[in-house]
Amino acid sequence: MTKSVAFGRKLQHTTPQDISLQSGPPAISIRNLGLSYGGHKVLKNINFEARAGKITALVGPSGCGKSSLLSVVNRLSDLQACKVEGEVFIAEDNILHSAVNVLKLRRRIGMVFQKPSPFPMSIRENLLFPLREYGVKGDQLEKTLEDNLRLVGLWDEVKTRLNDSALVLSGGQQQRLCFARCLSLNPKVLLLDEPCSALDPRSTQIIEALIWHLRESHTILMVTHNLAQARRLADDVAVCCLSDGVGSIVESGKTAQVFDFPAHPVTAEYLGFETAEVRSSD
Amino acid sequence: MMSKAMSQGDRIIQMGLCCPALIICGVFVWLLFDVVSQGISGLSWQFLTQLPADAGRAGGIVSIIVSTFIVLIIALLVALPIGLGTAIWLAEFADEDQTGMAVAVWVRRSLQLLAGVPSIVVGLFGYAVFCQLLGLGYSLLAGGLTLGCMILPLLIGSLEAGLRAVPCTYRINAVALGLSKFSVIRRILLPQAAPALLAGLILSIGRALAETAALLFTSGYVTRMPESVYDSGRVLSVHVFDLAMNVPGGDKNAYATALVLLLGLLLINSVLKKVVNIWAAREN
Ligand SMILES: Nc1ncnc2c1ncn2[C@@H]1O[C@H](COP(=O)(O)OP(=O)(O)OP(=O)(O)O)[C@@H](O)[C@H]1O
Ligand SMILES: [Mg+2]
Numbered sequence: 001m002t003k004s005v006a007f008g009r010k011l012q013h014t015t016p017q018d019i020s021l022q023s024g025p026p027a028i029s030i031r032n033l034g035l036s037y038g039g040h041k042v043l044k045n046i047n048f049e050a051r052a053g054k055i056t057a058l059v060g061p062s063g064c065g066k067s068s069l070l071s072v073v074n075r076l077s078d079l080q081a082c083k084v085e086g087e088v089f090i091a092e093d094n095i096l097h098s099a100v101n102v103l104k105l106r107r108r109i110g111m112v113f114q115k116p117s118p119f120p121m122s123i124r125e126n127l128l129f130p131l132r133e134y135g136v137k138g139d140q141l142e143k144t145l146e147d148n149l150r151l152v153g154l155w156d157e158v159k160t161r162l163n164d165s166a167l168v169l170s171g172g173q174q175q176r177l178c179f180a181r182c183l184s185l186n187p188k189v190l191l192l193d194e195p196c197s198a199l200d201p202r203s204t205q206i207i208e209a210l211i212w213h214l215r216e217s218h219t220i221l222m223v224t225h226n227l228a229q230a231r232r233l234a235d236d237v238a239v240c241c242l243s244d245g246v247g248s249i250v251e252s253g254k255t256a257q258v259f260d261f262p263a264h265p266v267t268a269e270y271l272g273f274e275t276a277e278v279r280s281s282d
Numbered sequence: 283m284m285s286k287a288m289s290q291g292d293r294i295i296q297m298g299l300c301c302p303a304l305i306i307c308g309v310f311v312w313l314l315f316d317v318v319s320q321g322i323s324g325l326s327w328q329f330l331t332q333l334p335a336d337a338g339r340a341g342g343i344v345s346i347i348v349s350t351f352i353v354l355i356i357a358l359l360v361a362l363p364i365g366l367g368t369a370i371w372l373a374e375f376a377d378e379d380q381t382g383m384a385v386a387v388w389v390r391r392s393l394q395l396l397a398g399v400p401s402i403v404v405g406l407f408g409y410a411v412f413c414q415l416l417g418l419g420y421s422l423l424a425g426g427l428t429l430g431c432m433i434l435p436l437l438i439g440s441l442e443a444g445l446r447a448v449p450c451t452y453r454i455n456a457v458a459l460g461l462s463k464f465s466v467i468r469r470i471l472l473p474q475a476a477p478a479l480l481a482g483l484i485l486s487i488g489r490a491l492a493e494t495a496a497l498l499f500t501s502g503y504v505t506r507m508p509e510s511v512y513d514s515g516r517v518l519s520v521h522v523f524d525l526a527m528n529v530p531g532g533d534k535n536a537y538a539t540a541l542v543l544l545l546g547l548l549l550i551n552s553v554l555k556k557v558v559n560i561w562a563a564r565e566n
Contacts, residue, residue, distance in 0.1 A: 117454075185459065
């Protein structure tokens with residue numbers, strides 16, 4: 001799955017109408033990415049790779065542009081009045097290319113947002129509505145519903161009230177529902193924006209176990225403020241920091257490497273306090 | 283209502299604001315009392331099922347009810363699809379590119395203008411275009427089409443506002459899931475905007491049923507039972523106007539007709555509420 005930069009460059013000139021469908025999870029490679037909202041620069045010079053079938057944690061202080069960075073990977077940035085420059089390769093395709101079929105792209109990429117946001121429908125329909133759109137039919141629908149609700153540990157809590165509105169669920173339940181909704185559609189890439197920030201310790205445990213279980217079959221890019229969690233789960237870590245009000249990746253690499261031997265003073269400062277805390281609580 | 287925690291000043295303001303609210307109630311009750319008390323004596327089964335006689339002084343209003351119904355249905359059949367389409371385009375698609383935004387500016391300007399045009403002028407326009415240019419003559423069809431033009435701004439305004447009030451997170455989530463825009467509009471946005479659509483419909487129907495001026499010279503004022511949409515026909519509001527202004531001794535039936543108009547409006551509104559609620563609930 002490793003590929004050289006030159007290889008990617010060459011392919012950039014082909015026009016990827018559809019993102020190639022392949023069995024394994026793809027690697028994500030972000031190169032010289034910059035992003036600005038109406039002239040206000042938020043990200044610059046972003047370079048890092050999320051390896052195929054691995055968990056990459058994206059950490060950094062609030063407001064440094066982590067959510068914005070995630071939104072570029074599934075072209076959700078298209079909806080915002082923002083300007084994106086640089087390249088984002090998923091497998092061999094530059095998904096920022098204007099010829100990319102974004103609907104297909106987004107169907108390969110699952111996203112769980114920072115704020116839980118189920119649709120204003122029943123719990124059942126929250127999963128079945130997207131599934132039907134993807135062409136799932138008949139018995140398969142109910143089976144997928146149950147499987148995925150079990151996966152996020154929600155089945156026992158909601159099985160007797162599947163037809164109730166999803167909006168009456170608690171914040172944590174809503175978040176797990178969104179997780180189930182995302183997983184039910186079988187994405188190969190997962191973009192998780194602080195998926196556990198609304199969860200209690202037990203649900204967090206369930207979701208962390210799930211994320212761990214999804215590794216190998218998915219490429220996972222996860223934003224988290226919980227450094228202990230990043231350390232527990234992530235294969236790689238990318239540290240995003242603000243300098244002069246613009247976010248950039250100051251360091252990225254294997255989790256143990258970044259946490260134990262941070263090469264950059266900013267990383268050391270950001271991780272230092274938390275690392276000490278993690279150690280003391282372990 | 284008055285809590286202990288309220289200051290003296292707040293209490294005075296509260297009472298001051300309550301007065302106009304009560305005046306509104308008063309006006310409504312007075313109006314209702316006036317129409318009901320004067321109209322109820324003329325209301326009977328015969329009144330609803332017989333044709334008018336003696337210029338409306340005697341007989342009933344069945345042909346008038348039928349004409350009104352036909353004109354209203356035509357107006358809605360025209361305005362609803364156009365209104366829904368325009369509102370959805372304005373709220374969900376127009377902002378996507380430069381051309382769309384430029385077109386939307388002009389669409390909005392036209393709608394504002396249309397909403398502000400006095401109904402008598404819309405009537406003149408309807409007469410010139412539908413009756414003469416399209417050769418429909420004085421007909422229920424011409425009247426319905428004219429009314430349709432008149433209620434478009436109301437329908438579009440309320441539906442667009444309703445769509446825009448739906449939280450953006452639903453759209454963003456749907457896009458992230460790779461759902462098509464069409465199904466998101468159908469399954470999420472329209473059901474969420476249903477109350478606004480309902481409010482717009484009720485306003486529009488009220489406006490349409492009340493319209494007299496524009497219909498006088500588009501759908502006409504013969505009291506015959508219409509045989510097709512190309513026939514001329516008289517609607518309830520025109521009948522009330524004619525009885526009250528042109529027919530000595532027509533007052534009693536004018537009030538009875540006004541009462542029918544009022545009851546019809548209430549009936550349509552409650553049926554609509556049911557229908558929209560059922561539809562919105564089914565989508566969930
Ligand atoms: N739609 C937008 N329009 C304008 N500015 C935006 C928009 N979205 C985000 N920003 C700005 O971009 C910067 C980065 O925001 P972003 O949400 O990506 O940060 P974040 O790293 O995810 O923060 P947090 O950890 O608090 O979630 C912030 O300064 C924010 O104000
Ligand atoms: Mg964020």
